[in-house]
């Protein structure tokens with residue numbers, strides 16, 4: 315068996331402590347990353363496999379986390395489908411967002427050569443990473459990816475154009491979801507072939523849909539991606555942010571783990587979700603912006619009882635780290651997880 319506490323936990327072993335990592339752990343709070351960004355653009359860091367490998371492993375060295383997540387973005391899929399994308403100061407912006415033109419949708423075609431630098435990065439990370447560190451691959455879920463492709467940017471997090479398309483042009487919606495799903499399956503399975511230890515599917519905007527509609531329209535596509543990854547032998551974490559009461563609709567046929575957002579309660583999620591599914595989450599990342607160690611530790615202490623009673627739990631934040639989070643708080647959190655007596 316592996317000597318990685320992350321891999322042992324996600325594969326169902328009872329470990330001495332919970333594993334810890336954070337969404338957006340490389341690109342936000344690390345002084346080492348920020349100094350690299352003075353020299354290189356985000357696109358350089360994503361497209362040069364040596365740089366990608368280096369950035370992916372920075373949080374392992376600087377924070378001591380148990381897993382690295384591939385340094386990439388969910389929007390590589392629309393790019394590989396042929397959409398021109400720019401990463402600007404205001405976030406990602408597509409040159410020509412999809413409105414409801416079926417002609418445009420029909421022209422989208424997956425070009426997998428646009429993803430090959432990512433597989434090269436995985437090969438390098440596998441060689442360079444410490445043995446006890448796991449590597450997590452990821453992609454966006456078809457609905458969240460569609461939101462960006464239709465809206466064209468993250469300027470409005472309600473993605474109104476995408477929601478209108480979904481309600482009024484169901485056939486075009488299904489066609490788009492299908493295109494994204496097909497390419498995502500190939501992309502995800504290739505990540506597994508190159509050696510990732512776990513895969514996370516980001517459904518960051520699940521909360522934009524009524525959950526019955528989410529379950530009816532989107533979940534079948536999610537299941538196709540997660541089943542392909544699991545059939546290839548890789549455990550899957552699913553992050554349906556904002557799904558709330560809809561969490562009870564996520565069964566073991568969808569994922570090995572569910573990542574719980576910070577609006578939810580871990581205890582409540584544990585009561586609701588199928589006991590065969592492990593949970594990840596859900597520390598509120600905004601606490602990392604408060605420069606007061608007493609507040610940090612007292613908020614962390616609230617997770618002790620949960621961690622003592624639940625072996626299938628991965629500590630993470632309820633969403634990604636943000637640039638105003640304090641590096642020393644994040645590092646102290648990793649130390650706290652590692653030094654706490656979990657009495658297991």
Ligand SMILES: O=C(O)CCc1c2[nH]c(c1CC(=O)O)Cc1[nH]c(c(CC(=O)O)c1CCC(=O)O)Cc1[nH]c(c(CC(=O)O)c1CCC(=O)O)Cc1[nH]c(c(CCC(=O)O)c1CC(=O)O)C2
Pocket residue numbers: 336337338339340341342356370383384385386387388389401402403404405406452468516518634
């Ligand atoms: O507007 C927003 O809230 C974010 C939209 C945004 C995306 N890529 C983006 C941006 C601009 C930005 O981050 O500033 C553009 C983007 N993606 C990324 C970065 C680097 C960073 O976070 O500083 C950046 C910022 C680039 C820059 O410096 O301009 C990298 C990225 N995207 C992602 C990940 C995976 C992860 O979170 O761990 C990672 C790797 C992070 C790491 O290793 O630290 C995934 C991603 N990208 C994206 C989303 C949807 C988020 C949302 O809509 O709320 C998601 C999923 C999620 O975070 O829940 C889209």
